Amino acid sequence: VEQTFIMIKPDGVQRGLIAEIISRFEKKGFTLRAMRLMTVDKSFAETHYQDLSSKPFFAGLVSYIMSGPVVAMVWEGKNVIATGRLLIGATNPAQSAPGTIRGDLAIDIGRNVIHGSDSAESAKAEINLWFPEGDKMSDSMRDVRSIPYIARGLRKG
Ligand code: GTP
Ligand code: MG
Secondary structure, rough: OOOEEEEOOHHHHHHOOOOHHHHHHHHHHEEEEEEEOOOOHHHHHHHOOOOOOOOOOOHHHHHHHHOOEEEEEEEEEEHHHHHHHHHHOOOOOOOOOOOOOOHHHHHOOOHHOOOOOOOHHHHHHHHHOOOOOOHHOOOHHHHHOHHHHHHHHHOOO
């Protein structure tokens, strides 16, 4: 099954949009596989956006991503990379369609609340960068079911 890396950027966290954004991916039918609230340093932010290092907005982008905690997530499901980008909307919120996350929740290209991987290659690289522990924490529901008293409860319910 396909997986993608999704990050709620510092403005999304500061504005109280975590639940709203997660809800859109859940309601679409995708499965949350890993999630962590974290603040990144300069070298980590530069690595994440290394493909954009020659752009004039690169320094501003890096300081934006470092400016507060972000929610890093792995989402799974059929075509989640491309469909996740559709849910997110165009890079510039001035052009994002209403109904998309950026179209509904953002105004400025430099404060566009969410990141999503743009290809299978970048999804793989970004998941490895943000979740280097990999499989050890990725399948959280299977982990829950392996705890005997919770597994009994799930069987009864
Ligand atoms: P991400 O999901 O964050 O990677 O956005 P994207 O894939 O839609 O766009 P891209 O990877 O090209 O750019 C990464 C981020 O850089 C964008 O989300 C913006 O926050 C920022 N960015 C891109 N283009 C511009 C620009 O022209 N000006 C400014 N100020 N920021 C930009
Ligand atoms: Mg991008």
